Amino acid sequence: MKKQYYYPKTSEYFSKKINRYFQILSRILFVLVSIIFIHFLSSCNSELKVIVPDVQLLTSLQGTSSIPNSSRRLVEGVYVVESGFGEFGDTVILKHDREWLSIFCEKNSSYIVMQSGMKDSTLYYAGYWRYAQSPRTGLCTLEIKPDDGAREILRAVARPQRIIIRGVFGGNEAVLRNPLVLRFVRGLFIRAHIKSDGKFWIIAHRGGGRNSDRLPFSENSTELIKFAGKLGANGVEIDVRLTKDGVPILYHDENLNTRLINGEYMVGPIGNYTYAQIQELCRLKNGERIPTLDDVLKAVVDSTSLTAVWLDIKEIAEIEKVIPMQKKYLERARVLQELGKRDSLEIFFGLATTDIYNAFTAHPEHEQVPSICELGVSQTQTANSKVYAPRWTLGSLPTEVARLHIDNRRSFVWTLDQPEFIVKFLNEGDFDGILTNYPTVVAYHYYIRK
Amino acid sequence: MKSIIIIILLMSGNILLGQDTLRGDYRIIIQGNLGLSRSYIQRTTIIDKAEYTQTGLMGTMRVLWRPDHLLGIGIETGLLRVSNLLVKEDANLPVGSAIKLGAIPILAVFSMEKYGIEISSGVGIYDYHVDALVNAEITTSSNEWEIGWMVSAGYYYPLTRSLGVGGDVRLYAIPERSVQLMSLSAKFQWQLWY
Structure with missing residues (x-):
């Protein structure tokens, strides 16, 4: 006698069979959902590439020479943001690392990294801004004109009373439209601690x-x-x-x-x-x-x-x-x-x-x-x-x-x-x-x- | 992560083996598969001149418990060849060096069979391993356990009451490594209880 593979085909089981198929289908669905869940869980390193803006698009540094180290230090300090505070907040910090100028902001934890140069008693900066904890980024150019403090900065005798930095920022396009204006307020904080020679x-x-x-x-x-x-x-x-x-x-x-x-x-x-x-x-x-x-x-x-x-x-x-x-x-x-x-x-x-x-x-x-x-x-x-x-x-x-x-x-x-x-x-x-x-x-x- | 997987598997087991008062016969089935696989893997290694092979032999074995309803459960293991690299010319690696990438799946399998057609899915872990050979001698061997899954579809034709043959198409995936393998294999089945 041939053996039945599944349920014997009796009326006793017939009504249960349909219910059983529904149960099985729901279980299969559960297993499939589990598999999809595991797939996403174990492959959640989805790439979120931040494209560093192409600073070569900016031409303001062409033909400039390096700013002397003694002058760079005079640019460092705390600045108020007179225009552009929507993106960068009310106050920012300017700090040089060799020929690069960095601007650190509180709002959006944003920062700007720029290369520097000088030409005809004007200081030029070109680089990009971005948020530290998100992929938002874009290009930025700044300059300090002779009458805005550049002349005194380049003499490197003392920090001028007035430093105004003017420029524009935007996305990754060559023409930037959003104005950014910074005004010097005071020097950077220096730690008064004898043991560490003021270093932090x-x-x-x-x-x-x-x-x-x-x-x-x-x-x-x-x-x-x-x-x-x-x-x-x-x-x-x-x-x-x-x-x-x-x-x-x-x-x-x-x-x-x-x-x-x-x-x-x-x-x-x-x-x-x-x-x-x-x-x-x-x-x-x-x-x-x-x-x-x-x-x-x-x-x-x-x-x-x-x-x-x-x-x-x-x-x-x-x-x-x-x-x-x-x-x-x-x-x-x-x-x-x-x-x-x-x-x-x-x-x-x-x-x-x-x-x-x-x-x-x-x-x-x-x-x-x-x-x-x-x-x-x-x-x-x-x-x-x-x-x-x-x-x-x-x-x-x-x-x-x-x-x-x-x-x-x-x-x-x-x-x-x-x-x-x-x-x-x-x-x-x-x-x-x-x-x-x-x-x-x-x-x-x-x-x-x- | 591991605990989440264990919970899911336990929940699956609990649901799959839930209450049932009227049970029929059950079967234990052993399946062996032998075939070819092709891997789909993002190639990020740059060698001056090398020969890559993404097709290789695969062999797996499955033990399934088929109760008196459609869905059976079981385990699967085997050997999958992911990719081979043969160095033809390079500044640092000896010419003729071969690097072999493979995976041993250990999967919990959920399988349905009706009229000889079988569809299955599985989740579990893969022993993802690499062997570097210089002059046919293994100089470096390393491995890592990775979570992954599998889906398959196939056909089974009974030769006798306990033996049969068939074929399977399977897709294996190791998401953490961005590796997928598509395989085509011949299936040999032995039914222990029936």
């Missing part, structure tokens, strides 16, 4: 910021580290990992993934690959090569005005590789400083975990190696770390920070991104630096202070 460190996380904020360069790339100064940072935090053949490179995550790299043949832990394989088989998200620590420290010393590098060390095995490199570039920076070619530079070995701390303190030269300790004040003192770096959730820690200052150490708080918390920590704490993903926001709130 704005340290850009992952070399300048995260990929999720669609910066023009990838996180932990040499290009972004060179750009960090234009974002208001005077220090960078970078992540160091070792390749299979022991080359220290910059990479944040333990595994190679599509958040950070392009390269379909790179799967799993970065430590499974040799440096040659990494160089050939993948690129960072914006097309840069994954840099070696050696290349990056060379770039910092030779091509930036950064004064601090915080090495986020991920593995114990890095100690023997990183410390000699740290010494080499500290010495190189010292020589350049003596020649007057750069400011001082500090390179800190990061002690983030107990394992790394124990291995570091077991190193015979650890007391001479500049380090940042995240574990506590007593560990900071034991390791002779120059800096204690608490997580921001621990609060402003007034007692601990005061104790560190007496001990001639410093304290950097990490990682502060929200403007309201940045203001709170600046006003209530006595930290010597802030680690942030948004150095432009910290720069505004720090330099605007009176």
Whole structure:
């Protein structure tokens, strides 16, 4: 007798069968919806590309020469926005990083990055503006005419009483229509703190910021580290990992993934690959090569005005590789400083975990190696770390920070991104630096202070 | 993320295996598939001169529990070849180096069969792995677990009461890696209980 595959065809089951099909259909629907849900959940890294406006469209810098450094400093300061406040707010901060001028704003956390030049006693600036936390961006040109203060600025004797900066901004078109007028109000805030020589460190996380904020360069790339100064940072935090053949490179995550790299043949832990394989088989998200620590420290010393590098060390095995490199570039920076070619530079070995701390303190030269300790004040003192770096959730820690200052150490708080918390920590704490993903926001709130 | 997937799978199981007072016979079915697959993957690796292959052999095995209604559940695993790269000329990598990208699916499968036509879907994880070979010797091997899914449609023709043959068209997807594989395979089926 042939066996029935499904329900026996009896009247007892017939009415139930239709209901059963409906149940099955609803279950299939549920499974399909689950699959679609999982697909979207696991592929939610949809690209939101921010196209950096083509500054070449702007012709105002053609035929200009470089503005002398002594004159650049006179342009820096707090300005009121007389026209254009709808986009940039009431007040802005102007700060130079070498020949680049950056403008930091409170409204929309926007900023403007511009190249500068001078011609016929007029100062010219051309670049682009964007929001720090959204993809809005566009072009901008500014100028300071001789009668608006440029003549006195170029004499570089003293800051003129009156500086007016006039210009236009818009989208990504060659003809810009929205007026932007800035008027100088006062100089930038300088910290009156004996222990830190008036310095305050704005340290850009992952070399300048995260990929999720669609910066023009990838996180932990040499290009972004060179750009960090234009974002208001005077220090960078970078992540160091070792390749299979022991080359220290910059990479944040333990595994190679599509958040950070392009390269379909790179799967799993970065430590499974040799440096040659990494160089050939993948690129960072914006097309840069994954840099070696050696290349990056060379770039910092030779091509930036950064004064601090915080090495986020991920593995114990890095100690023997990183410390000699740290010494080499500290010495190189010292020589350049003596020649007057750069400011001082500090390179800190990061002690983030107990394992790394124990291995570091077991190193015979650890007391001479500049380090940042995240574990506590007593560990900071034991390791002779120059800096204690608490997580921001621990609060402003007034007692601990005061104790560190007496001990001639410093304290950097990490990682502060929200403007309201940045203001709170600046006003209530006595930290010597802030680690942030948004150095432009910290720069505004720090330099605007009176 | 993982906990969300577990909850969904548990909920699916709970709904699929819900109350039923009048149950008929059930069957356990083992399916083996062998065929060709072609991957659709965004190529972002730049080698001076290399040969890429996106077509390769695939083999999978499925164990299904078919109760007395249309929908059966089971698990599937196997080996899928995603992409091969053979270095012909490069500044840093030895000529003749081969890099092989593959995936081993481990999927919960939901399957319906009627009149020999079978449609299935599955969710689960893939052991996504890469092997680098220089002179036929594996010099680097690395892997990562990725979430993914599969849908398939096929036909089954019984040869005996317990054995049959057929064919399947399947689409495998690993969204995190932006990888899709389309496969065409021959199916061999063995029915254990009936």
